Amino acid sequence: MSTGWYLAVSAIVFAIGAAGVATRRNPLLVLVCLELMLNAGNLAIVAFARMHGATEGHVFALVVMVVAAAEVAVGLGVVVALYRNRVPVDVDELRELHG
């Protein structure tokens, strides 16, 4: 398969994830859609690594996974704190993070 096919899949998934980030109202699902976008970027990175025959791209993909894991840890901490403080759980209503 040529690299272009993988890049097409990556572009479609990225756009779907962006649409999800824009339309979802639950903060948990906004984070899930962010994961979609990060993974689409990962797919493009790995496809380019294959195109160049260079392993360096895989290191970048792993670093992206680390960033995604950090984002999940902090993001889910914020979501749990929101639910615990009984504020309305709707990203349109959330205007402050003051605990």
Add this chain to the structure above:
Amino acid sequence: MDEILFFVAGIAAILAAAGTVFLRNPFYAVLSLVVHLLALSLLFLLLYAQFVAVVQVMVYVGAVMVLYVFVNAYVGGGTEPQGGGGPTLKMFSYAIAVTLIVTIGIAVLGTGLQAIDGSGPDDLPASFGSPGSIGKLLLTTFLLPFEAASFLLLVAAIGAVVLARRRRGVLPGEERMVAALDLLAPTGTGSMREGVGAINPTPGGFTGRITPSTGASSLPASDDRTGDDSEGGSR
């Protein structure tokens, strides 16, 4: 064979991504993301990225998704809140997504790069994408990003604990747990004062501060300090 696997995995990835965005129930959306990540790891395998594929399954499907499902169950799930906005805003968001996909498609596929039409070199070295070569790169060329990533993970873990901890004590409507023995114990039990011998919960036991023995009177009079100690008692 390659083509069949690619189309199966690619279509599964796109359908599962669409499910993540459009399913109403948050739990199903998270499960749809799991399917998407598994399909993506299959695509990684097709690209000879074995190690990345395995890490994807272990870290994402094994750890991150468990966290998502757990938090989803903890916060109660339910369907999404239907707030303001309305269909116009939603249509606008989808229009943005379609614009984005057209733009990225033009940018990626219309570059005129010759290499995009090929599948890359056929004579890949056996070490391509192997854990050994990736580890070597991480500890030589990319040592600084590697350490920065580990530090980032540490900061994120501490930040998550600080964010999610309960900081207001007992919530309204929540009963405070009191052990029956706490009521019988004399005040000050378990405090620092008890630790230094100022309080002795045993009846008839020794109370009062431990004074230096008479033989130690030649020591400098360091024990004659007056004033309040940290717990408010006067010495």
